[in-house]
Amino acid sequence: MPLVSMRQLLDEAAKKNYGVGAFNVNDMEQIQAIMEAASETKSPVIIQASRGARAYSQDKYLYHLMLAANELYPEIPLVMHLDHGNSVETCKSAIELGFTSVMMDGSLMADGKTPSSFDYNVQVTREVVEMAHAKGVTVEGEIGVLGGIEDGHGAGGTGLEHVTDPDQAVEFVAKTGVDALALAIGTSHGAYKFSKKPDGSVLKMERLIEIHRRLPGVHLVMHGSSSVPKSLQDVINKYGGKLKETWGVPVEEIQLGIRNGVRKINVDTDNRLAMTGAIRKVFVETPEKFDPRDYLKPAREAMKKVVAERMTQFGQAGHAGDYQPLSLDEMARCYAR
Numbered sequence: 001m002p003l004v005s006m007r008q009l010l011d012e013a014a015k016k017n018y019g020v021g022a023f024n025v026n027d028m029e030q031i032q033a034i035m036e037a038a039s040e041t042k043s044p045v046i047i048q049a050s051r052g053a054r055a056y057s058q059d060k061y062l063y064h065l066m067l068a069a070n071e072l073y074p075e076i077p078l079v080m081h082l083d084h085g086n087s088v089e090t091c092k093s094a095i096e097l098g099f100t101s102v103m104m105d106g107s108l109m110a111d112g113k114t115p116s117s118f119d120y121n122v123q124v125t126r127e128v129v130e131m132a133h134a135k136g137v138t139v140e141g142e143i144g145v146l147g148g149i150e151d152g153h154g155a156g157g158t159g160l161e162h163v164t165d166p167d168q169a170v171e172f173v174a175k176t177g178v179d180a181l182a183l184a185i186g187t188s189h190g191a192y193k194f195s196k197k198p199d200g201s202v203l204k205m206e207r208l209i210e211i212h213r214r215l216p217g218v219h220l221v222m223h224g225s226s227s228v229p230k231s232l233q234d235v236i237n238k239y240g241g242k243l244k245e246t247w248g249v250p251v252e253e254i255q256l257g258i259r260n261g262v263r264k265i266n267v268d269t270d271n272r273l274a275m276t277g278a279i280r281k282v283f284v285e286t287p288e289k290f291d292p293r294d295y296l297k298p299a300r301e302a303m304k305k306v307v308a309e310r311m312t313q314f315g316q317a318g319h320a321g322d323y324q325p326l327s328l329d330e331m332a333r334c335y336a337r
């Protein structure tokens with residue numbers, strides 16, 4: 001099975017009311033961890049790479065690792081998605097490389113920091129949709145501005161400065177034709193999301209529910225949705241780390257989102273925490289070891305465990321074999337109709 005369109009994956013998720021985790025990668029071990037988790041739980045999967053990841057791993061390494069994943073697990077529908085494309089040019093280069101889905105984040109200017117105007121966002125996103133759909137590639141847009149910084153991308157702040165306006169979301173979708181829409185509802189990137197367990201006054205779930213009611217055909221995306229469990233923080237701190245106490249997005253809130261149109265959930269921090277904790281443990285408990293495999297293997301295993309758990313919690317587990325993936329050419333024909 002070739003790399004598949006995210007649109008089809010999310011359409012299938014919508015039919016059966018489940019969510020799909022989108023996990024970030026920079027290297028081989030992370031791709032392996034996700035594929036092992038997907039294979040174990042029989043899950044369709046979205047693997048995403050940011051601009052930072054593409055620079056770190058170099059496009060060609062990344063692409064060929066994804067092809068290897070695809071070849072090794074032909075039974076798993078696999079999407080390769082660009083996370084937070086900052087310009088039309090970045091999205092174009094991803095499509096040319098072979099990504100089957102791209103995010104054009106026009107909520108910020110190309111510097112990835114400065115909030116943009118609505119008109120700018122519509123214009124760049126529309127341009128990417130035209131280019132991508134002609135090739136059968138999916139497009140995720142963003143309306144409202146997320147908090148925190150992820151790979152140098154984000155406006156900073158708490159994420160409550162620019163919560164998505166439902167009227168703007170409706171207008172944005174009508175003007176751009178995006179397949180999926182990232183919303184700002186108070187989540188933010190990175191580990192330090194909330195200083196206490198977030199309740200309804202922090203996470204604007206009622207806003208999300210309202211947007212889904214008005215845009216039932218659009219797949220909603222939750223960014224910055226690591227749960228940052230205390231158990232993962234504790235491992236890091238037990239073995240010499242210095243994380244400050246912090247809270248992420250509770251899984252119950254994500255599940256509430258999934259019941260209300262959320263189809264893609266971005267998770268990165270939880271995997272970073274799991275890997276770092278596992279590596280620290282090896283370093284502290286067996287300081288005589290120096291073979292990278294001695295710590296990368298437990299790191300990969302720790303990430304696999306988190307990913308498999310999220311796949312089960314989001315409901316995608318068991319759905320890998322539900323449908324026959326369409327080729328990007330077939331998707332392009334669907335868009336043309």
Ligand SMILES: [Zn+2]
Pocket residue numbers: 084146150189223224266
């Ligand atoms: Zn994000």
